Amino acid sequence: MGNELTLAVAGSRKTQGIVERCASLPGDRRVLVLTYTQTNQEELRSRLKEHAGDHHNIEVMGWFSFLLSHFAKPFFPFKFPRQRVLGFNFDGRPDRFARGSSRFLDARGAAYACELGKLAHELVAESKGSLLRRLESIYDEILIDEVQDFSAHDWEIIDVLLRSSTDIRMVGDIRQSVLATNPRSKKNAKYSYANAITWFREREADGLLEIKDSVITWRCQPQVSAFSDMIFDSSWGFPATQSKNDAVTDHDGVYLVTTKHVNEYVDRYKPQCLRHSVSSGKNFDLDFLNFKVSKGMTCERVLIIPTEPITKFIQSGTYLGPTPASSFYVAVTRAKQSVAIVLDDAGASALPFWQPTS
Amino acid sequence: MTCAITDIKIQGYRIHRDLTVKPNRKFNLVVGANESGKSTFMEAVTLALTGRINGRSASDELNPHWFNTVVVDEFIQKRKGGLPAGFPVILIELSFEDVPELQILCGAINTHVPTHACPGVTMTIAPNPEYADELEAWAKTPTSLLPVEYYKCDWRSFADKELSSRPKLLATAVIDSRTVRASTGVDYHLRHILDDQLVPAERAEISLEYRRVKALMSETALSAVNLRMSTVHATLHSQPISLAMDQSSRTSWEGAVTPQVNNVPFSMSGQGQQSAIKISLAMNRNAGRVKFVMIEEPENHLTHTSLVTLLDRIESLAGAEQQLFISTHSSFVLNRLGLDSLILMGHDTATKLADLLPGTITYFKKLPGYDTLRIVLAKKIVLVEGPSDEMVFERIFFDTYGKRPMQCGIDVLSMRGISLPRGLELCKKLNKPVTALRDNDGADPAALRSSVEQWLKTGERELFIGDVAEGNTLEPQLIHHNSEVLLREILGITAAADLLKWMTREKTEAALRISAASKKIVPPPYMLAAVEFAHGK
Numbered sequence: 001m002g003n004e005l006t007l008a009v010a011g012s013r014k015t016q017g018i019v020e021r022c023a024s025l026p027g028d029r030r031v032l033v034l035t036y037t038q039t040n041q042e043e044l045r046s047r048l049k050e051h052a053g054d055h056h057n058i059e060v061m062g063w064f065s066f067l068l069s070h071f072a073k074p075f076f077p078f079k080f081p082r083q084r085v086l087g088f089n090f091d092g093r094p095d096r097f098a099r100g101s102s103r104f105l106d107a108r109g110a111a112y113a114c115e116l117g118k119l120a121h122e123l124v125a126e127s128k129g130s131l132l133r134r135l136e137s138i139y140d141e142i143l144i145d146e147v148q149d150f151s152a153h154d155w156e157i158i159d160v161l162l163r164s165s166t167d168i169r170m171v172g173d174i175r176q177s178v179l180a181t182n183p184r185s186k187k188n189a190k191y192s193y194a195n196a197i198t199w200f201r202e203r204e205a206d207g208l209l210e211i212k213d214s215v216i217t218w219r220c221q222p223q224v225s226a227f228s229d230m231i232f233d234s235s236w237g238f239p240a241t242q243s244k245n246d247a248v249t250d251h252d253g254v255y256l257v258t259t260k261h262v263n264e265y266v267d268r269y270k271p272q273c274l275r276h277s278v279s280s281g282k283n284f285d286l287d288f289l290n291f292k293v294s295k296g297m298t299c300e301r302v303l304i305i306p307t308e309p310i311t312k313f314i315q316s317g318t319y320l321g322p323t324p325a326s327s328f329y330v331a332v333t334r335a336k337q338s339v340a341i342v343l344d345d346a347g348a349s350a351l352p353f354w355q356p357t358s
Numbered sequence: 359m360t361c362a363i364t365d366i367k368i369q370g371y372r373i374h375r376d377l378t379v380k381p382n383r384k385f386n387l388v389v390g391a392n393e394s395g396k397s398t399f400m401e402a403v404t405l406a407l408t409g410r411i412n413g414r415s416a417s418d419e420l421n422p423h424w425f426n427t428v429v430v431d432e433f434i435q436k437r438k439g440g441l442p443a444g445f446p447v448i449l450i451e452l453s454f455e456d457v458p459e460l461q462i463l464c465g466a467i468n469t470h471v472p473t474h475a476c477p478g479v480t481m482t483i484a485p486n487p488e489y490a491d492e493l494e495a496w497a498k499t500p501t502s503l504l505p506v507e508y509y510k511c512d513w514r515s516f517a518d519k520e521l522s523s524r525p526k527l528l529a530t531a532v533i534d535s536r537t538v539r540a541s542t543g544v545d546y547h548l549r550h551i552l553d554d555q556l557v558p559a560e561r562a563e564i565s566l567e568y569r570r571v572k573a574l575m576s577e578t579a580l581s582a583v584n585l586r587m588s589t590v591h592a593t594l595h596s597q598p599i600s601l602a603m604d605q606s607s608r609t610s611w612e613g614a615v616t617p618q619v620n621n622v623p624f625s626m627s628g629q630g631q632q633s634a635i636k637i638s639l640a641m642n643r644n645a646g647r648v649k650f651v652m653i654e655e656p657e658n659h660l661t662h663t664s665l666v667t668l669l670d671r672i673e674s675l676a677g678a679e680q681q682l683f684i685s686t687h688s689s690f691v692l693n694r695l696g697l698d699s700l701i702l703m704g705h706d707t708a709t710k711l712a713d714l715l716p717g718t719i720t721y722f723k724k725l726p727g728y729d730t731l732r733i734v735l736a737k738k739i740v741l742v743e744g745p746s747d748e749m750v751f752e753r754i755f756f757d758t759y760g761k762r763p764m765q766c767g768i769d770v771l772s773m774r775g776i777s778l779p780r781g782l783e784l785c786k787k788l789n790k791p792v793t794a795l796r797d798n799d800g801a802d803p804a805a806l807r808s809s810v811e812q813w814l815k816t817g818e819r820e821l822f823i824g825d826v827a828e829g830n831t832l833e834p835q836l837i838h839h840n841s842e843v844l845l846r847e848i849l850g851i852t853a854a855a856d857l858l859k860w861m862t863r864e865k866t867e868a869a870l871r872i873s874a875a876s877k878k879i880v881p882p883p884y885m886l887a888a889v890e891f892a893h894g895k
Binding site for chain 1: 456458459461462464465466467471472473475476516517518519
């Protein structure tokens with residue numbers, strides 16, 4: 001069957017794809033479904049229960065649980081003989097000068113989340129093959145959701161998995177890599193965030209996996225999805241999104257809204273208001289969500305307070321860096337029917353201004 | 359599917375302070391004297407495989423007597439001496455073959471040095487840190503009964519994952535010689551064995567049908583009663599009262615279904631029959647899921663013929679995928695199932711025949727199983743060269759202590775010459791006290807001793823040899839230390855016969871007459887020393 005990465009666009013029902021994949025597999029195939037966020041785990045569990053409840057060999061696990069139960073806990077003595085991992089420390093960080101096992105474990109023996117990827121990756125080699133052989137014997141297939149969220153040492157582990165005899169199938173939207181499992185780690189910085197695509201293409205060239213595109217969005221209507229495609233410059237090589245949302249309302253597409261019309265616009269269309277962070281959009285007394293927090297949500301309409309680079313992008317077409325582009329992409333693709341961007345000076349933009357009379 | 363236990367480590371559990379065994383892939387005949395820890399060994403392996411003992415969970419059964427008394431005493435002495443010694447801990451660790459099927463149990467959380475990952479399970483019984491204060495308060499005035507209430511049983515895989523129920527992969531059948539007298543006829547072990555015979559669909563079908571039949575009872579036999587009872591206003595608020603069959607899980611079919619032998623309920627059949635059935639069920643090919651079979655003393659309750667039948671059955675049923683542990687006292691079982699599979703249980707040691715020198719293995723394979731068992735089972739052993747030495751030794755022992763060696767737990771074994779080093783090697787492996795005697799055959803005793811020096815240990819295993827000047831063999835030695843008159847009287851030979859010639863020619867007859875004589879013989883000093891050493895202070 002081989003390894004596969006599906007690069008999906010926002011609103012392409014990625015999670016549903018995983019659920020359907022599980023339901024289609026033979027019941028005796030031992031499958032592990034990995035994901036990063038807690039909410040997504042619960043979502044997956046409940047959907048699997050509904051659509052693949054007759055498959056008893058499907059296990060859903062968070063990324064950290066995976067590293068703890070299959071890497072760190074069983075094989076820790078290969079790095080530190082006769083020592084055990086006794087728990088998990090999500091927030092803590094080792095002291096800069098920590099030596100030996102205290103680089104990975106706190107005083108109570110709990111593993112630091114931020115060092116777990118590094119530890120797990122080192123144990124793969126230290127265990128002289130035992131670790132990987134164990135994993136290969138336990139699972140026939142590993143499905144990884146939200147692969148764009150991984151970073152740093154996690155990539156090394158995915159690399160190891162790609163080279164194992166277990167089939168690896170990943171889905172992710174590189175365009176919305178907003179979360180990272182270890183934002184503080186420098187490792188693989190060149191692959192972080194949207195640069196991940198390069199990493200995958202390198203592996204595809206080595207024959208380790210096949211990259212497929214899933215370009216249909218069931219969420220964003222055509223103008224919104226076309227606009228979302230423009231956020232990344234063509235050198236990324238992302239294919240164009242196709243919209244299957246053909247619903248028509250009295251207000252569809254992407255608009256600019258001047259500051260003075262914002263309140264009226266909000267009253268009329270009740271959009272979800274989005275901002276980059278608490279420090280943005282201070283001039284407006286609106287019920288905001290930050291871009292990052294909105295990830296995974298579906299909204300009828302959104303209103304976006306642009307950051308300085310977003311403003312520039314709209315006014316003059318200057319492309320955003322990978323990370324800001326990702327978060328702007330997330331914001332835009334929340335909307336089913338319309339996107340409004342608060343801007344007084346359109347510059348060279350061809351986007352129409354919303355007029356109260358219209 | 360193969361998944362045999364490759365290493366067994368038992369620490370601090372009952373008699374076993376620190377025992378390591380590398381069992382055989384298929385048959386393991388566990389043989390040892392009483393109190394050598396055979397049953398404890400079987401129990402420990404079962405405990406680590408199933409998390410249970412006598413069908414109850416380890417934590418339910420835990421009691422202070424599980425701890426090795428020496429370990430506990432040392433701990434108490436240290437604590438009384440003001441040393442902060444750690445509380446005694448029990449560890450039972452089983453390592454398995456590194457096969458794909460068992461990888462879920464694989465990891466490096468084990469005692470292997472250097473660090474080694476393989477599938478395995480560990481049962482640790484250690485103080486619960488939550489009760490640190492209580493434990494330390496107790497340790498101020500410690501007694502030999504540890505406060506097990508503050509201990510916890512921790513059952514884990516080598517992957518450091520806690521186990522809550524018997525992993526399916528480690529299906530184990532325990533066949534003890536205890537007979538089933540439970541009212542239902544099915545005890546815990548038998549229930550497990552029966553369970554393994556049924557596929558889930560069959561089990562579900564039986565369960566459903568049983569429930570249906572019970573429900574039917576409510577409508578038939580009970581309905582008339584219920585009609586009458588409905589008029590009795592016995593309850594507080596005059597709700598009708600009726601009888602129904604109990605459908606709760608307490609009364610599931612397992613409690614009502616019992617095996618029958620020739621239409622006789624299992625619990626009513628003979629003890630031998632019961633063990634035979636349990637063994638056959640557990641080892642049956644349909645019971646393919648059972649990977650480990652523990653059989654305790656199959657010879658119990660069986661006639662010789664039944665035992666032969668049973669052993670045949672064990673042999674023919676044992677599949678390549680099953681690992682058997684059989685404890686036995688019977689030399690017959692031993693010979694029948696093969697010396698290769700022998701695990702000799704000694705004090706804190708378990709020797710496999712394979713651990714001995716190749717020549718020694720061949721030797722014991724040729725020797726009747728009975729003799730090997732005697733060495734293994736005796737509390738103390740005396741090795742002599744031949745039957746005449748044996749008889750004379752026994753007599754001198756009796757004259758000295760007024761008891762026969764056997765009454766003191768001492769087995770005198772005639773080794774027929776060449777095998778003395780083999781015997782000593784085995785005794786050393788078994789950590790067994792041994793008294794060895796041999797003729798000097800004209801050679802310097804010191805030189806003779808040096809050839810077996812490696813197996814000897816002062817105070818434990820000693821070799822006694824007569825002085826060359828006092829005669830090369832037993833007979834000249836006897837002549838040297840006894841007056842000719844006394845000897846002729848004891849032996850009952852005429853003056854015409856040459857004493858030395860007659861004794862040398864009629865070795866066994868001479869010894870027999872010495873042993874039966876009313877007068878005591880004067881023992882050669884090396885033999886007296888041997889008698890005293892064997893008897894001990």
